[in-house]
Amino acid sequence: MDMMHSFKIRQTRFLMNSDRYRITPHSNHDRLFHVELNETLLRSFFQYFDNTNVQNLQYVPYARFILAKKLEELFGSEFKNTLRSIVTDRDTGGFTIGVQGITKQDEDYVKFGTAVSHLIGPANMDAMSGTYFARFVVKHTDNSDSYLRQAYRTMTLHTDGTFVDEPTDWLLMMKLDERNAVGGESRLLHLDDWADLEIYAQHPLASYKFTYTSPPSKNISQTTQRRTFFKVNGKPCICFIDQFVQPETIEHATYLKNLSDSVENSPATVPVSLPVGNLVMLNNTFWMHGRAAFETNPNLHRELMRQRGTFSEI
Secondary structure, eight states, X not given: OOXXXXXXXXXXXXXXEOSSEEEEEOSSOTTOEEEEEOHHHHHHHHHHTTTOOHHHHHHOHHHHHHHHHHHHHHHXXXXXXXXXXXXXXXXXXXXXXXXXXXXOOHHHHHHHHHHHHHHHOOBOOBTTTTBSOEEEEEESOOOOSSGGGBTTSOEEEEOSOTTSSSOOOEEEEEEEEEESOOBOOEEXXXXXXXXXXXXXXXXXXXXXXXXXXXXXXXXXXXXXXXXXXXXXXXXXXXXXXXXXXXXXXXXXXXXXXXXXXXXXXXXXXXXXXXOTTEEEEEETTTEEEEEOOBOOOTXXXXXXXXXXXXXXXX
């Protein structure tokens, strides 16, 4: 299937315009969709969980699925099935959705993001925060040990979950707050748009198990071995981050550097802006993500929430 034919299928296969929700092509990326919800129903969701606090979601894992169940009741089982199908479909694998200005409370953002993610599957424990999601701030100054909070440099393309034992099928990123920010767009690359995919996926080191180690800021002391490329349903997928992989030879380092340089310079790497209260959900096995640098501003402030997890089997 050629790329243009694939895009035409993507443009029609998941599109929806009902009285409950609307799914349209994303305005900034040909492979993504954007989901808009009926505002009356969305208000009902927030009103129903007005007395639910985030601590309860942290302590009681099944409470997260109760949020998802309410979304399914309000917007229909087809809504749930369509979002699952989008995230698992190789031609797309991602969508954006948001609270549409109905609330500006960060706890509501966490509830909504949790409901959406748990339509897809359970979230993994995030060792950086000690719970199923992480909140982190990017600001003018930083003394951390990774690029995550360093505002004025480009965060290179990578996948999540490289140094943990559990699978990381999906990734959700939601913008909770932003002030005095110019730049900092998400940088996204779908593997099938990367011209050099076959060169690196068929390289002799593609299936070599590189060692990954976590930095102290991740609050987890763990070392894992990961193949850079693996296959799902016969298609190449990737597990890679330049910061935490530990090459053992010059040949290893050369392969990893050339791979990173190739994706960084790919014209298919697209910047995507995310408004406050919106989230992007991606298939973590064939999407790579990073962040553009911000313009310098002493009053810069951005807060994001991250969740990542696995697909439900049912």
